[in-house]
Amino acid sequence: MMDLLRTENLTKKFGELIAVDNISISIAEEGILSIIGPNGAGKTTFFNLLTGFLLPTEGKIYLKGEDITNMQPYDIVHKKLSRSFQISSYFPEFTIFENIQMGVLNRFNYGYNYFTDSGQINDVNKETEKYIDMLDLSDMKNMKAKFLSHGDKKILDIAMCLTLEPEILLLDEPTSGVSGNERMKVIHFIGDLAKRMKIIIVEHDMDIVFSISNRIIVLSQGAILADGTVEEVRNDKNVQNAYLGGKVEGGNQDVNSGKSK
């Protein structure tokens, strides 16, 4: 079986600092893969490399066997790999409807249409409504995105990725800064998505990571410290010593409180 996503000796240096150090992994087609590690471990840099936001210093990235190492973000997105951002990324002055519509317009190839009113394209509107319903935001669809709550902004960010019908979705700290009930909303949403596509997630909250992941990769100082199932990682001596702070029982630890590099 071909790997969905594979990296070979992926390395990124910022001057003297090695942010991502020689990472070679292959990622299977299903389930949720979590990437954890202390602040500065290279998680986000790794994401940025995978999605073409940064170019690697060395190494290769293959998506379904195709070399995507030097591709631009907008080309990679068309290869069905999509991402959300640590700080929710959306269009604040647009309504929710318009935010979602932007992705649909691209998937339907309307980007270079100069003279059709963008609100009057029926197939796009219908598809956009579909996502709005899925988000459970129908009664707020004409609200500007900047007025949304923090959790809803996170969901909007993820929903915008979905409009391109990705096969792999990379989520960068989808619950950071989201509190209480809203956090559960985001997690349920991600759980539902995992039934339809591969999800790779960077997350600080260990409760969440241990409850939803099929596989966990632990990064430390840019390199892989551990890689395995939830149980394997939880019981890994290196991981415990490095920053989980000894034996983890309920997984009630936040990586933020661990040692940084």
Place this chain on the structure above:
Amino acid sequence: MNTQYKLLNDPFLYLFIFFSIFPFIPILGKHISLGTEVLIWFLYALSFNLLLGYTGLPSFGHGAFYGVGSYVTALIYLRFVGNSRNIFLPLLASILVVGILSYFIGFVIRNKRGIYFALLTVAFSQVLYIIAFKWTEVTGGELGITRLFRGQFLGINLESSIRYYYFVLLIAFLGSIAIRKITLSPFGKVLQSLKQNETRVQYLGYDSAKYCCYVMTISGTFAGLCGGLYCMLYSSVFADNMHWIKSGDVVIATLLGGGMTNFYGPIVGSSIFILAREILSSVWDNWVLLYGFAFVLIILFMPTGLLGIFGKMKEKKHFEQFNNNKNR
């Protein structure tokens, strides 16, 4: 019913009516070339706002496109038109040449943003200005090119200023309607999202640099046409129209009118600019001082410009509605 409602609520309808009867208004109507210039600026400022207000690209070189449009019109007129004095070919040439030029400049600086973009547009416009100013054999240098008497446009006699006024009125409105169409189209939506969050635009699969290049082309092409119309209005062309300070005029007019948040802002701003120039300059030579002072005051108290106030009101209403929905 719906279309009728839409038409009756369209500011363009009222602007069109106003400008159609402008030549017959007492006192004002005598200043027909001034009216023509307002119309040219109307289209010029709207085209500029595609860059600044819609895409968030701070171009300080728009005057160069305007100027090159004027020179191309003048040169084609001198070389090819002869006794027919038909201005069709010169105007068409201004559109094509400036279209290609703006595509080229847009292509070169398509990856630059913010201050780098602004400085590069200044640099390009200054290069073009110096060419126009120094290459005396072709452009007339300091003296410019004069005695460009318009005759007709494909058989339509345009010699009198009132006929030319209506000709420009038609072009300005058709052009403005086209620009408004573009702002409402999917392409226009991409431009607006570029201004808000370029990274996100790229991760939605849009090649943002290409969009910047295309919008430069569209915007520059309209500016070239405006330059051509201007040249034929005053039968002359001078290099100082291309100086970057002149490009600043359209930036200030756009900001003053509220182009950042309102489509019609540039129309208001450019009309104020031209009227201020005409009225104030007849009172006091240093009128720019007053104009500049007014600009500072307006931007200080209304950062989004004169028409920005409507956006504010709308947003407040929008927010209240949002809260009401939540509380229900």
